[in-house]
Amino acid sequence: MSRTQASVLGLIALACAHFARAKIDERDFDAAGVIERDVAIIGGGAAGTYAAVRLREDLNTSIIVIEPKNWLGGHVDTHVAPETNTTLEYGVQSYMQYGPTVALFERFGVEFGSFTSRRLATLNVDVETGKTLDYTAPALNDTTEGLERWLQFVEKYDSLVEPGFWNFPSPDKIPAEFLMPFGEFARKQKIEAAVPRIVTISGVGVGDLRILSTLQVVQAFGLAVTKGVVEGTFIQPKVSNSLLYQRAYELLTDDIRLGSTIQETERDPTGVRIIIQSENDQVKTLIKARKVLWTPYPSQGNLKPFDQDAKELQVFEPWTPEWDYVGVASIPCIPENTSVQYMPRAVEPSDHLAIRDHPYFLTLGTTGPPGLHLFRVMLGANFSVTHEEAKAMVTSSVQKLVEAGTVNHTGHCEVDIKALSAHNGVLWPRGSEALEQGFVQELYSLQGHRSTWWTGRSWCEEYSSNVWAFTETVVERLLKSL
Structure with a gap:
């Protein structure tokens, strides 16, 4: 058998395996209930918001952001004291002048000063x-x-x-x-x-x-x-840490699904299918994307509807x-x-x-x-x-x-x-044993696996500035995979 014949048979076998296990049927959704994009972004925190802006606005890539909360911002939490109308930042406090931080604030017209x-x-x-x-x-x-x-x-x-x-x-x-x-x-x-x-x-x-x-x-x-x-x-916005995300939402509104959770997922080398449901109207939508970018922390609870395979389970279960x-x-x-x-x-x-x-x-x-x-x-x-x-x-x-x-x-x-x-x-697993057994290499080998890319605080330092800088490196690699 020639190498070409073997490759063709391999592709046929892959396709057959995919259709044999397929659970999501597009015929269950009307035309309005199916969204097709280049990249589906899970989570609208620091990583997800940054990736959405970069991909859609700068890199000619269609996106959809799926966020379970009713706002963007992740660990940015702002409380308004009604007695004085004063904003109190009780989540993220400040930012480092590192990576794309200053440029991102300037892009959205967010004035900042020393913290x-x-x-x-x-x-x-x-x-x-x-x-x-x-x-x-x-x-x-x-x-x-x-x-x-x-x-x-x-x-x-x-x-x-x-x-x-x-x-x-x-x-x-x-x-x-x-x-x-x-x-x-x-x-x-x-x-x-x-x-x-x-x-x-x-x-x-x-x-x-x-x-x-x-x-x-x-x-x-x-x-x-x-x-x-x-x-x-350290620096901080003069008005509120939430202002950046409010303006990002205004920009990206048409491509964001707030109050939406993942119900079911299928991922393979050909792309991803994700069923999401809105908490407001209980309507289910099918997302079809070439790639998916996961940004929340990868707990087993969060990943439950994300159809992990053996390779992913081996990496994420010991956390x-x-x-x-x-x-x-x-x-x-x-x-x-x-x-x-x-x-x-x-x-x-x-x-x-x-x-x-x-x-x-x-x-x-x-x-x-x-x-x-x-x-x-x-x-x-x-x-x-x-x-x-x-x-x-x-x-x-x-x-x-x-x-x-x-x-x-x-x-x-x-x-x-x-x-x-x-x-x-x-x-990450505590102590040095996992590191000596190649944990970091196994973790990063998941990048691109099954059309899935990963970012967020679990993959770098957890501060917003570090997350933005790391997400930029993931976006670059994701684009090449497209």
């Missing part, structure tokens, strides 16, 4: 009892020196991890420092004083920061964010779930201009590496405006927490402060949670 964080009095309390901890935080100079040492380290290896892990070395060539448990690395490199700042900004290491591979901390706090902290170059909530709460019993840090007692008197030695952490920080006793809530856990359970954890943690006499208040403190958003996700 300045509020100066708050810090109250460190025991996460279990609410009592004041005898914990001495690092001096500012020590923190700065630790961050500068960390900066030198991440700068040395930046080409291996940003934007994304396209150039990550094979298991036998991974830098030994990446595989080292972070606790051992931090002590060896004398960066312990930088750890509180690193975990406060990134949220990394809930349960035990020290057992993570150093690479996982690099992924959470790499070069761009470290430079932003050391050099003080570790994490539960994160951010919100705004009125807490009248805590003094304004205060930041309450709930930490394990193990940090006493100054064990900075023990700062995450508890199954959850909680931070409450004054947001302003004055007189409203509004606090930004940040809650992270390594166990399952529902929306209602998160509210209850915040309320009970505040009451602990009252019962312990940490705050000057008698009776029950009426906590009013104004807004609360889930920023849950999944993390």
